[in-house]
Amino acid sequence: MRQTSGVRRDLRPRPVRPAGWWCDGLLLAALVALTVALASGHLFGLDRAVADWSDEHRPTAARWAAMALNLLGQGGPLTLLAAGLGVLAALRLRSVRPVLPPVVAFVLTLFTIGPLKVWTARPAPSAAVKEPFLAPEQTLPLFQDDLPVRFAQSYPSGHVANAIVWYGVLALLLAPLARSLGRAVPARLVAVVRVVPPVVVFCTTVYLGWHWLTDSLAGLLLGLLLDRLLHRIPWDTLPLPRRLGRWRHPVGWDTPPPAPGRG
Numbered sequence: 001m002r003q004t005s006g007v008r009r010d011l012r013p014r015p016v017r018p019a020g021w022w023c024d025g026l027l028l029a030a031l032v033a034l035t036v037a038l039a040s041g042h043l044f045g046l047d048r049a050v051a052d053w054s055d056e057h058r059p060t061a062a063r064w065a066a067m068a069l070n071l072l073g074q075g076g077p078l079t080l081l082a083a084g085l086g087v088l089a090a091l092r093l094r095s096v097r098p099v100l101p102p103v104v105a106f107v108l109t110l111f112t113i114g115p116l117k118v119w120t121a122r123p124a125p126s127a128a129v130k131e132p133f134l135a136p137e138q139t140l141p142l143f144q145d146d147l148p149v150r151f152a153q154s155y156p157s158g159h160v161a162n163a164i165v166w167y168g169v170l171a172l173l174l175a176p177l178a179r180s181l182g183r184a185v186p187a188r189l190v191a192v193v194r195v196v197p198p199v200v201v202f203c204t205t206v207y208l209g210w211h212w213l214t215d216s217l218a219g220l221l222l223g224l225l226l227d228r229l230l231h232r233i234p235w236d237t238l239p240l241p242r243r244l245g246r247w248r249h250p251v252g253w254d255t256p257p258p259a260p261g262r263g
Helices: 002-010 022-039 044-056 060-073 075-093 097-110 113-120 158-180 187-207 213-232 242-248
Strands: none
Touching: 022 213, 044 187, 044 213, 060 075, 060 158, 060 187, 075 097, 075 158, 097 113, 097 158, 097 213, 113 158, 113 213, 158 187, 158 213, 187 213
């Protein structure tokens, strides 16, 4: 009984902010409500107004700058970067645990973002000016299953959701990686890594007309939900195969930061 209770205590979820599952439920409810509203034909006016404004205020220089900044949300490079940092931290700390967050994040995004895109089958705003050259009013509705899949994968925005998830993973990996170098990670740096790239990707994705505003809002809600789930996982105490030996040891994710000294 003592062993069982100890395991349960060690495997309790890590704290997130805001604390509690109410925030997760609120994010999920908001995503469902947004999807239902769009499926019912609502919010199309807002989407069209934002897309039209972007089209009218997109000079060449701004367009190229936005395209360059939007690269921050490319899922493939972010996945490779997170995997690379995880492997580097694992080798330096002689533990497989830093590799776990990128692997779980990849599986989680693979089975959520992509399937939702295919299921909702919504074209992007650009579908009116390039193949399949839909009428403007035809680019807004969801569930256009008659279109080829490649033309109807706009909702939710994968760029935004991926940016939130993968920069959250990168921020998570900074602590063990810095520890392997004998350093600490400033809290402000973690906040910048987690907040700035997703905000940039959100704005540029909408501004370039690659997604409707509500696509990016849905990507934001989904990304935040997945991010909270990933940060709840007790990475340092997850049970691993005994054959890994000392490579199972924790890397300090659950070690509280030292108390600030008094001057």
